[in-house]
Amino acid sequence: MGVYTNRESLSNALLPFRKGKKIGFIPTMGALHNGHLSLVKQALNENDCVVVSIFVNPTQFDNKKDLEKYPRNLDADVKFLSQLEGTLFVFAPEASNLYNGPVISKKYTFGNIEHEMEGKHRKGHFDGVGTVVNLLFRAVMPDQAYFGEKDFQQLQIIRKLVAIEKLPIRIVNCPIVREPNGLAMSSRNKRLTEQQFNDAVLINKTLSEVKEKFSALSIPALNKLVVERFLKNTSLKIEYFEIANERTLKTAKRKYKNSSYRAFIAVYAGEIRLIDNMALS
Structure with a gap:
């Protein structure tokens, strides 16, 4: 497994895979966990080689403190990936x-x-995401790129980006990987206290309850249910909860036949922001 810190050296390393072979790609901001690992394993199964980028992108943070505190440990990330078998490249460039x-x-x-x-x-945020993913795509030029559904809105943004930039890249969506307590795996989970980690189980429990009751209750009633659940837990604060059309991502006020819906939520545990989502229909 090679570690490359600039576009030129990575490009040279990938030359043998440009003809008749498939290159897979997973862009990450590091602090890797088993959710990332599941993406890499799938990519290794479906490609001849895989590139994992590790880059904390400054332009997608609207909160400077969040950027400063985002966990970074390249050596640990490389060691974590080294447990996998297959042809793997790590791309960890400087912003410049x-x-x-x-x-x-x-x-x-x-x-x-x-x-x-x-x-x-x-x-x-999404200007920053689009900018860095476009730069990474052009540095790697993969055949397939893998994204988890935890960032479902970002996944849809990336699909639009590929069309806008006319990039010949297949976007592969992968299911959310969860902790044993149901919390969606995230690099930010490492910053949670034990109490916050345990309390955050409420996020998945509430989404699951919304899914269970989706056919029986109206969308306003479901919105009220979610607010009530979180009012009882003082350690978690909802930033937003929305039920949206899965295709357009527009907030839904009522349900229509032949439409698919998804519940989206953002919650603060102290100063740590957690997001999750769940398909409802």
Whole structure:
């Protein structure tokens, strides 16, 4: 397993795989966990080699403190990946090399899905995501790229990005991987206290209850149910809960036949922000 810190050395390493072979890619911000591992395992099974990027992208953070506190440990991440068998490359560039100029975001229009949910609460976030993923895609030029459904809105943004930039890359969505208590695996979980980690089980429990009652209750009634559940737990604070059309990501006020819906939630445990989602229909 090689570790590459600039685009040029990675490009040279990937040359033998450019003709007649498949390259898989998983972009990450490091602090790897078993959720990432599941993506890498699937990619290794479906490609001749796999690139895992480890890069904490400054342009997608609207909160400087969150950026500063985001966990970083490249050596631990490389060691974590070394347990896997297969041809694996780690791409851990400096921002100056990846951006090759000012570290600023390109402005994107993703068909308005960038203004829903996360877009309402994290100004400029999806411009930063689109910019860095485009740069990473062009550095790696994979055949297939793998994204987890925990960041479902981001997954849809990436699909739009590939179309906008006319990139010949297949986007593969992978199911959410959860902790034994049901909490969606996230690099941010490492910052939770034991009490916060245990309390955060409420997120998955509430989403599961919404799914169970989706056919019986109206959307306003389900919204009220979620608020009531979190009012009883003072250690967790909801930033938003929304039931949205799975295709358009627009907030749903009522249910329509032949439409698919998904519940989205963002919660603060202290200063740590956790997101999750669940298909409802």
